[in-house]
Amino acid sequence: MNRLKEKRVVITGLGVVSSIGIGKADFWNNLINGKSGISEISSFDTSEFSNHYGGEIKNFNAEDFVDKFKINKFNRAYCLATAAAKLALSDAKLDTKNLDTREMGICFGTTMGESEILKELNDKWLYSGIDALNPNLIPQYPCNSISLNLAKDFSLKGPNYVIPTACAAGNYSIGYAYDLIRLGNTEMMIAGGADGFSRIAFIGFNRMFAVAPKICQPFDKNRRGMMVGEGAGMVILETLESAEKRKADIYAEILGYGLSADAHHMTAPEANGISQAIKKALKEADLRPEEIDYFNAHGTGTSANDREECLAIKNVFGGFYKKLPVSSIKSMLGHTMGAASAIETVAVSLVVKHDIIPPTINYETPDPDCDIDCVPNMSRQKKVNIALNNASAFGGNNACLVLKKFNN
Numbered sequence: 001m002n003r004l005k006e007k008r009v010v011i012t013g014l015g016v017v018s019s020i021g022i023g024k025a026d027f028w029n030n031l032i033n034g035k036s037g038i039s040e041i042s043s044f045d046t047s048e049f050s051n052h053y054g055g056e057i058k059n060f061n062a063e064d065f066v067d068k069f070k071i072n073k074f075n076r077a078y079c080l081a082t083a084a085a086k087l088a089l090s091d092a093k094l095d096t097k098n099l100d101t102r103e104m105g106i107c108f109g110t111t112m113g114e115s116e117i118l119k120e121l122n123d124k125w126l127y128s129g130i131d132a133l134n135p136n137l138i139p140q141y142p143c144n145s146i147s148l149n150l151a152k153d154f155s156l157k158g159p160n161y162v163i164p165t166a167c168a169a170g171n172y173s174i175g176y177a178y179d180l181i182r183l184g185n186t187e188m189m190i191a192g193g194a195d196g197f198s199r200i201a202f203i204g205f206n207r208m209f210a211v212a213p214k215i216c217q218p219f220d221k222n223r224r225g226m227m228v229g230e231g232a233g234m235v236i237l238e239t240l241e242s243a244e245k246r247k248a249d250i251y252a253e254i255l256g257y258g259l260s261a262d263a264h265h266m267t268a269p270e271a272n273g274i275s276q277a278i279k280k281a282l283k284e285a286d287l288r289p290e291e292i293d294y295f296n297a298h299g300t301g302t303s304a305n306d307r308e309e310c311l312a313i314k315n316v317f318g319g320f321y322k323k324l325p326v327s328s329i330k331s332m333l334g335h336t337m338g339a340a341s342a343i344e345t346v347a348v349s350l351v352v353k354h355d356i357i358p359p360t361i362n363y364e365t366p367d368p369d370c371d372i373d374c375v376p377n378m379s380r381q382k383k384v385n386i387a388l389n390n391a392s393a394f395g396g397n398n399a400c401l402v403l404k405k406f407n408n
Contacts, residue, residue, distance in 0.1 A: 006182045010406060012248040013092025013236030015084035015192075016346045019055040019229060020332055023087055028350050030332075032379040034361045037333050038215060038227055044199050051211045055229025055334025056197050070149075075114040076196030076230075078146045080339075084232035085150055085190050092236040092248060094188075096154040105158025105186050106147050107177040109169025109193035111337035111393075113143030115200045146194070158186045166393035167298075167335065169193050170233060170342025171401050175257035177237050187242055192342035194232035201337060202228045208267065210302050216335075218299035218328035218360050219306050219374045221367035226300040229334025233342030235349065251349040255386070255402040256284030262396035268304050269392045274312035277398035281388060282316075285402040289317045292324060294357055294387040296348050297374075299328020300335055305392065310370045325382060327375040331361045341391035345401060348389045352405045355383050 014024045019037025021027035030037075037055050046052045057080075062071050065083035085106075089096065096104065117140050124132045139145065144162045151160050159180055163172045170193035177191035195201075205211050205228055212225035243250055258280025262273025282289065298309055314321050329347055336343055351357055356379055363376035389401040 007184060008240035009178050009181045009237055009254045010240050010243050011235050011251045011254065011349050012238055012243050013088040013094065014251060014346045014349060015086065015088030015091060015234040016232070016343055017057060017060060017080050017083045018231040018333055018336070018343055019057050022060060024091060024346065024350065027346070031329060031347060031358045032356050034359045034377060034379065035332060036361060043197050049206055051206060051213055053214050054197065054202065054227055055336065057230055074149065075117055075140055077110060077112070077114050077194050078149060080196060080230070080232035081108065081146055081150060081194035081234070082153065084192060084194065084234040085154070088190060088234040088236050094236065096156065101155050102157045103187035104156050105160055105180070105189050106150050106156060107159070107161045107163065107173040107189055107191040108147040108150065109163045109165065109173035109338045109342060110143050110146065110195055111164065111166045111169060112195050112198045112201055113146065113164070114141050115198045116196060117141040119199055164338070165397040166395065167337055167340055168391035168393035168397045168399040169338035170340060170345060171257065171389060171391040171399035172259070174235060174342065174345055175259070175399060175401060178254045178257065181237055181239055188236065188238040190234055191237055192232065192234035193338040195230055195337035195339050197228070197230035212301060215362045216301040216331050217362040217364070218297070218301045218331050219310070219367060219370040219372065220363050221365040223301045223303065223306065225302050226330065227334035229336040231333065231336040231339045231343055233339055233346045235345055250406040252352045252403040253406045255404050257281050257399060257401045258284060260398045262398070264396045267394050269308045270396065271308045271311035271315060273396050274309055274392055274398050275315045277400045278312060278316045278388065278390065281400040281402050287386065287402070290320050292386055292388055293382065293384040294351055295324055295326045296344050296387065296389045297326050297328045298390050298392045299330050299360065301330065307369045309390070309392070310372055313372060322371070322373060324373060325357050325375050325380065326372045327358055327360045329358055341389060341399065344389050348387045348403050352384050352387050352403055356381055357384065
């Protein structure tokens with residue numbers, strides 16, 4: 001394909017539901033002020049575990065965004081995704097009732113989908129027998145039901161995809177939505193990811209001894225693990241022509257993305273695979289490493305992830321790596337699974353819009369293996385023209401998205 005014929009794709013709407021804020025304004029204010037969204041878990045009993053903290057959203061009222069009937073019919077991931085999508089559409093000043101909805105679709109990423117449905121079915125079967133199962137719960141479990149029902153809610157008739165590539169799913173979904181628009185398959189897309197707070201994920205990561213007791217400390221020598229979180233991030237993507245025609249506010253332009261599936265290990269990341277995704281993103285966007293002004297890291301706070309990601313940064317950026325600001329907002333939010341890189345895309349869009357880099361909080365002791373500029377503890381004002389949003393996932397799924405400050 002001749003790239004001269006490809007359409008430019010821009011971000012015109014941001015929607016976020018997180019433990020540090022609902023809506024872009026609260027989220028951004030708390031993000032740049034280094035507010036922690038970690039608290040004691042209240043959605044289920046953690047007394048049998050040694051860890052009791054996570055990134056739960058305490059002030060989310062689903063009825064503010066979802067019809068009461070649907071709240072009873074669907075689960076938390078759907079409610080979070082619906083809220084983020086409505087916030088993004090409102091931010092973009094779009095009303096789907098006034099659009100040609102054949103030209104707008106959804107690309108949605110998730111790790112767990114509606115995992116609490118599976119937990120409820122398992123508990124019923126275990127404690128009350130198979131006859132106690134509620135058959136109405138079963139259609140709610142497949143993760144494609146979230147994307148399907150979002151399309152129904154907004155009467156969207158364009159492309160509809162679910163990409164469940166675990167904790168990199170948000171970047172994968174936004175990248176594929178970008179492809180669909182730039183190649184002329186559709187005019188607009190809602191893209192992002194969502195995951196509700198999951199008992200299954202909490203148990204799983206605890207059994208892997210990957211969860212920190214109270215705080216997440218990415219890149220710190222004494223880091224003790226990640227924090228399980230929840231949330232949703234959605235962005236509105238559209239052609240530049242469409243955005244300019246309706247005089248939309250543009251947050252950022254997408255220049256490309258890079259993927260790798262190294263299959264190095266079921267759970268552990270690997271520097272070479274991460275490096276491949278970053279290099280592919282730079283090649284796709286026709287950029288040199290020294291042109292990058294900010295790197296939003298996957299930065300989970302686990303020993304293996306942070307070490308391998310920092311090694312990948314060194315591999316790609318060479319002697320420039322110490323001059324590159326790198327931060328992990330998971331230090332504030334916890335790890336929101338399939339929503340993580342979608343929420344981080346919202347954050348990076350605001351970074352290139354406002355030239356403020358959020359901090360990596362809870363940083364105390366430098367680690368020689370992670371001797372990057374991790375923007376410790378306080379946000380930083382800096383001109384950010386081009387930023388990378390990096391994500392990794394189980395099974396070696398890596399995705400790196402390139403965002404640029406919009407210039408006519």
